[in-house]
Amino acid sequence: xMLRTRTFNCLRRESSLxxxxxxxxxxxxxxxxxATSLRSSRQPSKxxxxxxxxxxxxxxxxxxxxxxxxxxxxxxxxxxxxxxPFGVEGDxxxxxxxxQMFGEVVAIWCITxxxxxxxxxxxxxxxxxxxxxxxxxxMLKAFQSFVPFKSTIVDICLVEASPTLRTAQHSNLCDSxxxxxxxxxxxxxxxxxxxxxxxxxxxxxxxxxxxIIAHEFFDALPxxxxxxxxxxxxxxxxxxxxxxxxxxxxxxxxxxxxDHKPKFNLTVLPYYTPSSKVGPxxxxxxxxLPVNAKIEISPESWDVAKDLALRISEQRSxxxxxxxxxxxxxxxxxxxxxxxxxxxxxxxxxxxxxxxxPGTADLSADxxxxxxxxxxxxxxxxxxxxxxxxGDWLHALGIGARATVLANQQTTPEGKDRxxxxxxxxxxxxxxxxGKIYKVMAFTPGETPTPVGFGGRVVExxxxxxx
Numbered sequence: 001x002m003l004r005t006r007t008f009n010c011l012r013r014e015s016s017l018x019x020x021x022x023x024x025x026x027x028x029x030x031x032x033x034x035a036t037s038l039r040s041s042r043q044p045s046k047x048x049x050x051x052x053x054x055x056x057x058x059x060x061x062x063x064x065x066x067x068x069x070x071x072x073x074x075x076x077x078x079x080x081x082x083x084x085p086f087g088v089e090g091d092x093x094x095x096x097x098x099x100q101m102f103g104e105v106v107a108i109w110c111i112t113x114x115x116x117x118x119x120x121x122x123x124x125x126x127x128x129x130x131x132x133x134x135x136x137x138x139m140l141k142a143f144q145s146f147v148p149f150k151s152t153i154v155d156i157c158l159v160e161a162s163p164t165l166r167t168a169q170h171s172n173l174c175d176s177x178x179x180x181x182x183x184x185x186x187x188x189x190x191x192x193x194x195x196x197x198x199x200x201x202x203x204x205x206x207x208x209x210x211x212i213i214a215h216e217f218f219d220a221l222p223x224x225x226x227x228x229x230x231x232x233x234x235x236x237x238x239x240x241x242x243x244x245x246x247x248x249x250x251x252x253x254x255x256x257x258x259d260h261k262p263k264f265n266l267t268v269l270p271y272y273t274p275s276s277k278v279g280p281x282x283x284x285x286x287x288x289l290p291v292n293a294k295i296e297i298s299p300e301s302w303d304v305a306k307d308l309a310l311r312i313s314e315q316r317s318x319x320x321x322x323x324x325x326x327x328x329x330x331x332x333x334x335x336x337x338x339x340x341x342x343x344x345x346x347x348x349x350x351x352x353x354x355x356x357x358p359g360t361a362d363l364s365a366d367x368x369x370x371x372x373x374x375x376x377x378x379x380x381x382x383x384x385x386x387x388x389x390x391g392d393w394l395h396a397l398g399i400g401a402r403a404t405v406l407a408n409q410q411t412t413p414e415g416k417d418r419x420x421x422x423x424x425x426x427x428x429x430x431x432x433x434x435g436k437i438y439k440v441m442a443f444t445p446g447e448t449p450t451p452v453g454f455g456g457r458v459v460e461x462x463x464x465x466x467x
Contacts, residue, residue, distance in 0.1 A: 048077035048359040053240045053262035061237035061267055063275065064343060065222035065300075068363050072220060073161055077359040080162040080220075093349075094216055095330075095390075095434065096135035099422035101406065103138025105397045106328065110139070110211050111149045112452045113326045113444065116459040119148070120209040120324050125156045128201065128304070129217040133158070133169035136213075140173070140191055155194040157204045166197050201307055209320075210311050212327040214304075218372070219331050219364040221300045223343065226280050227268050228293045233280040236294070238355075239267045264355035285338060285370070296339040296365060305372040309380020309443050323382070323445035332437045333367035335387050342366035369441055376443050385442045385454035391427035391435025393453040399427065 052070060056062055072079050095102040114120065127136055136156070143150040160166045166185065170178045173195060176188040185197040198204050225236035240262040269276075279297050280286040286295055313323040333339060345354040347361035354363055373384040386393075403423040410416045429436040442451050450456030 047261075047357075048074055049262055049264070049357065051077075052238075052264070052358060056238070056240050061239040061269065063235065063237055064225045064266075065298075067238040067264075067358070068222040068343075068365075071354075071358045071361075071363050074359060079359055079362055080165065082162075082164055094131060094134075095426055095438070096131070096138065096215070098425055099419075100138045100141075101399055101402050101422065102394075102426060103135045104142045104402060105394055105399050106135065106213065106215075106330075107139040107142035108397050109328065109451070109453060110326070111143075111146050112458050113442075114149055114152075114211070116449045116451065116456070117324055117326075117445070118319065119152070120320070121152055122154050122208045123152050123325070124154055124205070124208050124210045126159070126201075126204060126210050126212040127156075128159045128212070128214040129220065130158050130160060130169055131165065131216075133172040135215055136169075137172050139213075140189065140193070144191065150191075153193055154208060155196065156189065158195065158197050159199070159201050159204065160197055161199050169197075201304060206311055206314065209315050209324040210327075211325055212308055212311065213330075214308070214327065215330045217331070218298070218301050218304070218329065218367045219333070220362075221298050221304070223296045223298045223339075223365045224275055224279060225266070225341075225343070226276055226286075226295050226297065228280070228289055228291050228295075229268070230291055232272060233276045233286075234269050234271070235273045235276040236266050236268050238264055240264045264358070283371070283374070289338075294340045296342060296368070298365070298368065298371075301367070301372060302375045305375045306379045309376040309382045312443055312445055313381040315445075320445065322447050325445070326451070327443040329367075329369075329372065329387075329441040329443075330390065330438060331367040333369055333439060335439060336370055338370075339366035339368050367439075369439060372441065380443070381446065382443045383446050383448065385444065385451055387439035387441040388454060389429065389436050390438035390440055391429050393440040394427050394435070396453045399423065 048070065051074075052062070052067070070078065073081060075081060110125075114123065125136075125139075127133075130136055136158075143153070158166075158169060160169065167178075170185075170187055173189050174187040175190055178185050178187045181196070183198065183203055187195050189195050226233050227236055242260065243263055279299075280295065282297075286297075289295065308327040312325045312327065315324040316322065317324075333342075342365045343354050343363065344365070345352050345356075345361040345363050352361055354361070369387045376382055376384050400423075403419055407416045407419040410419060425434060427435040440453065442454060444451055449459050452458055
């Protein structure tokens with residue numbers, strides 16, 4: 001545990017770029033930053049790429065984690081800060097945007113897990129990175145058919161750094177006005193439930209049983225990349241150059257800049273950094289890899305996984321000796337292997353280079369589910385189930401039957417065809433489709449029944465002696 005803690009703190013210091021301000025800064029800034037301030041070093045008209053180039057020119061290459069963090073959440077030019085990237089008019093479409101069936105199935109899972117845990121009388125719903133709140137909207141609608149469950153929900157907490165997306169979430173969920181509070185924002189949902197927004201998971205109260213959803217959240221957390229060289233592990237960093245070449249105005253032997261925009265690229269440092277000395281040594285999975293092997297590590301993901309697990313295991317009582325609550329993680333990545341070279345960018349529903357026009361595309365990387373499981377079990381003291389493929393999980397929760405009901409309710413061939421296409425898009429496994437590449441993992445208290453979707457069955461009240 002000491003090594004894992006030291007690893008995370010070291011990598012978090014190394015990955016930070018420069019101190020940030022505002023509410024977003026409290027979530028995104030890290031310790032141990034260079035003395036130069038990114039905010040003060042830029043002019044309002046300066047593009048993020050120019051700002052990053054200035055920083056690299058001053059301090060040297062930056063980590064991939066620092067680059068990702070600034071591209072996604074820089075207070076002025078970050079991708080998520082001022083943009084709604086979801087849907088047909090955005091850059092990508094997520095499962096909840098495809099069909100209401102996805103949110104309904106997630107809602108059913110929460111209810112079955114609540115039943116398996118002997119029906120805790122007070123629960124809090126937490127969602128990390130809710131997008132436009134399409135998933136939560138469909139979950140809340142589904143809960144209305146299960147009065148015993150919905151009556152136990154005391155409030156909803158959303159963890160969201162983007163003011164633009166926070167506004168979209170409020171519009172999708174609430175009719176009441178949003179009010180600023182001392183620690184975030186609050187309102188009332190259309191179903192009468194109190195809802196609060198926070199910029200950091202650590203700010204969310206821990207006083208009641210929590211059911212936590214993290215759908216496509218971990219893939220956006222910054223990663224570090226390393227390569228195993230003949231001289232040990234070295235960190236892969238982000239550098240830049242200004243392309244030069246001969247022009248008609250060049251003198252013999254002289255070059256002129258053809259494009260003043262900086263061109264970013266990856267480079268392996270020839271010397272070790274604190275991160276490369278500690279990160280790859282944190283697990284036997286990394287230590288045994290041969291020379292020339294590459295790995296990706298996300299300390300921030302470890303920290304979140306630990307927090308989620310502790311929120312479950314710390315809710316102990318005589319009735320719940322191993323804790324109560326659950327966390328459901330749905331994301332993409334390998335089930336067992338270590339992610340390698342998975343940094344990607346999506347813009348306008350197409351893959352583009354992560355290093356073109358920083359701040360204008362969504363950056364993400366594969367989730368290391370094995371690492372999340374290790375942290376949650378060892379430091380969070382919970383049972384971890386999965387990962388399983390999304391298609392299998394959805395079928396186990398009954399999406400096939402739900403699709404049949406919805407299709408039968410349609411009055412036109414077009415409507416029936418739409419439902420069929422939505423269903424197949426969510427569960428299809430061939431050709432790297434969503435049903436296969438997306439994985440589902442759950443954290444539950446130790447010594448509780450295996451959850452539905454992971455090999456378990458619905459636990460009826462009679463099974464537990466509940467009258």
